[in-house]
Amino acid sequence: MKRGRTDETRGAGPRLTAAVLALALALALQVSGSLRILERSLAELRFSLLDRAPSGSIVLVEIDAHSLQEVGVWPWPRRLHAAMIDRLTQAGAGEIVLDIDFSAASSPDEDAALAAALERAGGGVSLAVFRQVAGSGSRADDMIVNRPIAALSDHSWPVVVSVPVETDGRVWNAVWGDVIDGEPVLSLPAVLSGRTGVIGERFSIDFSIDPDGIDRISAADLIAGRVSGADLAGRKAVIGATAQELRDLFSVPVHGILPGSVLQILAAESLLQDRAVRTAYGLETLVGAMLAGGLLIVLAPGGWRIRVAGVIGLLVVIEGAALGLLQLRPVMLDTAAAGTGLLMLAVLVVLGEIGLHKLLLRIARAQRRNSQAVLSRVFADSFDGIVVIDDTGSVRAATDSARAILGAALVEGEPADPFLPPEIGADVRQVLHGPDRPPGNPGLREIRVAVAGAAPRIVEYVVTGSVLADETGRDDAGGDETGTPPRVACVTCRDVTERRVAEHRVAYLARHDPVTGLINRTALEERLESILMRSRADRSDCVVILFSLDGLDNVVGSLGHGYGDALRAAVANRLRDLCRDPGLVASVGDNRFACVLEGVEQDDTGRFCDRLIDRMRRDFDLQGNRVHVSITLGVATAVAGNGNAQTLLRQAGTALSLARKMGVNQRRDFDAPMEQALTRRRMLELELWQALPRGQLRVAYQPQIRLSDGALYGAEALLRWEHPVHGPISPAEFIPIAEESGLIESLGTWVLNQACRDAAAWPQPIRLAVNVSPVQFLRGDLVSAVHGALDGGPFAAERLDLEIVETLFMGDDRPIREAVEALTGLGCSFALDDFGTGYSSLGYIPRFPLGKIKIDKCFVDGICTDPGSVAIVRSIVDLADSFGMTVVVEGVETPAQVDRLRELGCDVGQGYYFGRPQGAADIARRMQAAA
Secondary structure, three states: OHHHHHHHHHHHHHHHHHHHHHHHHHHHHHHHOOOHHHHHHHHHHHHHHOOEOOOOOEEEEEEOHHHHHHHOOOOOOHHHHHHHHHHHHHOOOOOEEEEOOOOOOOOHHHHHHHHHHHHHOOOOEEEEEEEEEOOOOOOOOOEEEEOOOHHHHOOOEEEEOOOOOOOOOOOOEEEOEEEEOOEEEEEHHHHHHOOOOOOOOEEEOOOOEOHHHOEEEEHHHHHOOOOOHHHOOOOEEEEEEOOHHHOOEEEEOOOEEEEHHHHHHHHHHHHHOOOOEEEEOHHHHHHHHHHHHHHHHHHOOOOHHHHHHHHHHHHHHHHHHHHHHHHHOOEEEOOHHHHHHHHHHHHHHHHHHHOHHHHHHHHHHHHHHHHHHHHHHHHHHOOOEEEEEEOOOEEEEEOHHHHHHHOOOOOOOOEOHHHOOHHHHHHHHHHHHOOOOOOEEEEEEEEEEOOOOOOOEEEEEEEEEEEOOOOOOOOOOOOOOOOOOOEEEEEEEEEOHHHHHHHHHHHHHOOEOOOOOOEOHHHHHHHHHHHHHHHHHHOOOEEEEEEEEOOHHHHHHHHOHHHHHHHHHHHHHHHHHHOOOHHHEEEOOOOEEEEEEEOOOHHHHHHHHHHHHHHHOOOEEEOOEEEOOOEEEEEEEEHHHOOOHHHHHHHHHHHHHHHHOOOOOOEEEOOHHHHHHHHHHHHHHHHHHHHOOOOOEEEEEEEEEEOOOOOEEEEEEEEEEEEOOOEEEOHHHHHHHHHHHOOHHHHHHHHHHHHHHHHHOOOOOOEEEEEOOHHHHHOOOHHHHHHHHHOOOOOOHHHEEEEEEHHHHOOOOHHHHHHHHHHHHHOOEEEEEEEOOOOOOOOOOOOOOOOEEEEOHHHHOOOOOOHHHHHHHHHHHHHHHHOOOEEEEOOOOOHHHHHHHHHOOOOEEOOOOOOOOEOHHHHHHHHHHHO
């Protein structure tokens, strides 16, 4: 007992010294700021372990992906922001904050609409003010202030939405406010919480508050009136962007990436719940922890393991206390220095007890045992075959995979040469006994190995040499009588048969169509470039014929994809038989094929195309199913080999696209006007996407006159495009482009909204006719678009005539019927435009509630001279009378036509005789003049 106490007394001094040293090191790290990363990591861990719910007094109106898709454009028209403010105000919401940049002006009408909504809110709305770097080449401290334009700031309060980003790229704090133009401006969190602090100073955000618990409302639902007022009454509202496309995102602790508006609400919730976290008591915690740790290692009974466990336990207790304190109070206990000091104290105790040299020896032995165990396992489990051969030619070690790959019975201690392929045996001998005996022979080689009872294998192998060391670690001891150290050769091999087969297959598929066996577009372009070079050399023509298989979709739809592939293979066989060189035939798409004719005359090309059409129109027998298809051809000719492969294929594709519009079994040859037309169409399509936001589109109105008394009956809304470079673009040119590109839906919605707004301001409630594309019925949501145009406005649905064309009724009319019934239920009427020029069946007339029939101009031109035109118009009038429909006549240009149409019983006239398309203000002045 006496000696034990003496040992304890002798060890107390070094342990106390270790405690003082650990305290000094931890204090130095704390003062230098080196523990900042650890401090924040601990703070983030504590936040993640706590779960605090939001107060529920703040609701987020989020501009999410659904809202962006429903509106279709960004930035939004400011009328939509005005609509959201009105909805919130009417629902009784409290403070309203828009976390949106309004520093740039929109159109005067849009800015005025938002300003009016702000004024109606009576000062209850705040708009975002923030600082940002002046430009991409500016310094980080060269900041500018973005504030709302004057028309908006006059009716709102400014709030600061800037957040400080720390050196780790994340946001930890928010600000109380900022000084803008010499005036203090509160931040968004301060305004929403009603708390105040020192302007310019920061407060920490409590990231234990769950952002998913914040009540959210989609902006699209709010605008459409799909949100209950009870969900908004008495609550503060933040309108902000959450869609990833808008890039208003910040990196934060715990939650990763958050939208800026959600981050602002978290900061406000921190103030509302008195959770503005402050970091404190770092020095006190360090001194207390090290004092307790020092006493523990000096006075605690038992061995060093118990003391180290006690120090670690003390660290756990401190961290638990810090977590509990954060749960109860908004205080983040700074334990980074204390934890570091305790860990260093534990390490010093371990090093002092075990001894540094003993520790290093144990580490070395453990590493050696682990390395040997790992290498043995890797050697045994390796997918590659490994054979180790000593300098006597005997097998020193071999894996099972090596025996399987080489098909050899390799036995440890037995000669290896009889079982190795000759190529590998020669390389082994070179490594072991060659003149220079290099340390290795790392050249990767590949051989074919015959295996009994199996197909030959392709084996990839490498042979390397190594010099063995003795137990002392020297690599130049021992060896034979000449003093040469022992050597071994290591053969590493793998079976690459399947890989080589797969590579060959991939190389084939990269240049061939797997269904037809024909070369694909890539290989065709390469082959075509070679042909063009020969054509340029001998000044001969090269022709590319591109054709589409027009009945393939029907075969797939009725019989299945397998039959579709069988049909393509059969077409390829006929094409091979027809062409002189099968290598000049290619499959360039699911239903497209190409062939190249070299050194032919124009007449030869025509005859070949005729034979091709005739050969392909013959029935195909697909497993007992007779299938008939047709083809359409596009032809492009490189005269004297001029041009390149891509251009020639593109020209043939252009000709094919035009041929498809002519019908089946048609052929078009490419010419320069096609290229010009296609170039203009591509230009117009690109420009059309920007025409609306650039203000190049406008709505004009053509008067409709009642023929019985000459009174103004209505007006038809017509979309006009004034291009700044190309001048007026005809609707007949840009409307089909809009329909094919999918832009017609947004354009149609804009025309509906604009026309209803204009017509609502006219002094007389005349009828308004708006054209509706079939695409809007089939792909868009026309019912919602009309709802949006009429919702909340003064324009009555009973005044609206939606003009549709006869082609709409071709095919399945169930979705059309549903949309028509829904719109008729709103009070809208339908007019049948261009009657008699399209779909010939009249069966749809009694099935749909049509209110008007519009007679096309082609029947009006000859109304005074052509008995046929008179008969057609009279028949249409009789048909309309039978179903109670109004007859509107288009293209009226002379008084004689007016008189004749009135005699025939037509109701309404429209044309240049009554007035050209004009602005909304001109229609209003016409009404005032007639009053």
